[in-house]
Amino acid sequence: MITKHWSRAISEPAKEFNLTKLQVIEGQIPKDLRGSLYRDGPARFERAGQKVTHWFDGDGAILGVHFNQGEASAVYKYVKTEEFLKEEKKGKFLYNGYDFKPGLLTRLSRSSKPKNVANASILPLPGRLVALWDGGFPHAVHLKTLETLGLEDLSFLKKGMTYSAHPKVDPESGDIYNFGLLQNGKDFKLAMFRCNGNGQLIKMGYGDLRNVNQIHDWVMAGRYLVVFDYATKLSVLKYLVGGETFHEALSWKPEIGTEIFIFDKESMSLVNHIRIKDAFYCAHFVNGYEEIDGTIYIEFIKYPDFMSFDRALQKLPSGKMDGGDMLAGKISFMRIDPKAGKVLGANEISHIGCEFPSVADARIGKNWRYTLVACHSEQDGNSEGEFFRSIGRYDRQTKKMITYSFGKTRYVSEPILVSSQNDPENGYILTVVYDAEKHKSELWIHVSYLLENGPICKIALPGVIPPGFHGKWSSNSF
Helix, strand or coil: CCCCCCHHHHHCCCCCCCECCCEEEEEECCCCCCCEEEEEEEEHHHCCCCCCCHHCCCCEEEEEEEEEEEEEEEEEEECCCCCHHHHHCCCCCEEEECCCCHHHHHHHCCCCCCCCCCCCCCEECCEEEECCCCCCCEECCCCCCCEEEEECHHHHCCCEECCCCCEEEECCCCCCEEEEEEEEEEEEEEEEEEEEECCEEEEEEEEEEECCCCCCEEEEECCCEEEEEECCCCCHHHCCCCCCCCCCCCEEEECEEEEEEECCCCCCCCEEEEEEEECCCCCEEEEEEEECCCCCCEEEECCHHHHHHHHHHHHHHHHHCCCCCCCCCEEHHHHHHHHCCCEEEEEECCCCCEEEEEEEEEHHCCCCCCCEEECCCHHHCCCCCCCCCCEEEECCCCEEEEEEEECCEEECCEEEEECCCCCCCCEEEEEEEECCCCCCEEEEEEHHHHHHHHHCEEEEEECCCCCCCCCCCCCCCC
16 A cells, blocks of 8 residues: 555644635635635544544544635634543543544443544534534534534434534525434434524424435435435444444445435425335435426436445545545436336446535526536546545536646645626636645635636645535625
8 A cells, every 4th residue: 555645634633723814826816706615524533643543533623714805814623522622631532433442441431422523514504604423413613713612403403313414505495404313222213304594493304214324415306305325234233332333333235225215395204215226325416406207317426335435434544545445436317206216217427536526506406517526537647546636527518527637746625616696507616725745735716617727816725724525605704
């Protein structure tokens, strides 16, 4: 195995910085770029010489970049969860993780449930930012300073419930939809949430899961909410009472196939529950919509199995990966008849290995044209064991992927579109870039329809921002 350049970004815990005015390296910040970019991701993988063993277990930190009148300022803070603060005080790991055990004596004195690392994504709400993590409650964070305000139950989350890292805002109603798991002893249910724009619950729906599972994302498609339940199986007894981590107790069982839950977006009732023989894994959906004939069309990043996706994440904290260990799913599609409960077709769309897809906020749940991804492009050269060094813009009309390579030692995070007022599928693409040669992070701004021409602006960030998970643009400006 070879240590890759990107591993410098996680070679030591990321350092926080307070609100700082940013310096432009090249170009100019567009005057019409007003609002805030927020990004969440794992930033600390080591304490007292001990390293976590999976990317999911890094302590979460949020980057906030505030734009106003051609200037920008940034702040970077860890999410100060209760567990984080206790570990900071003791100077060592104290809690189990998704795939991490701090030590036998410490482990036996703690809950078998992993600590809340608040490292997956964010949700801007009126008056606060919410840091999300799939395994439990969110945390509220100050919109400007990113100081942690405390655990956030959104006024409806109860003990034994989770709130996933992928809420979706209906562009028509402004309502926020999401899913979570509801635990009752050894049994688990799929819970669907419909909330208003303030995050307050309007209605819930439920589905019976065959097993608690590795479900991370879902898709809105016209009148429907669609959740895939994959062929991973958790040994609940080993996890809850046997001392195994969630990851250790998880296995891939392709013989059980895939289950698909389809909910009505308005009533939140279960429309259909489909079982198919095809076993695959999807960490992230692109988008979906309802066809004129009532069928559902969905695009997603597909892996042949959970293990091919998970292997790279497990080795990432070490910085040492071989040729088969990288994130490289393929954009694929599926057509579903929700009333008949049948899959009408499915296939691969693009051969380029990619992840972290996003579409314009105004097109969520609707037919769309452009998809943004972080990807491995031909310009990058040898991508074996590498993190993403390119971003791509897939045009569903021409069926072509336009890519831009950042160079052999620069690594990118999920690209975020800031939509133009006149054309919601075009605007500015914001990407946090780690330069391994300089050991510095920057923010690059592209014009979406001129992606291949290169950035119109490069902005220096005060510290190293490790490659993270998900971000969001908010129209709040400071």
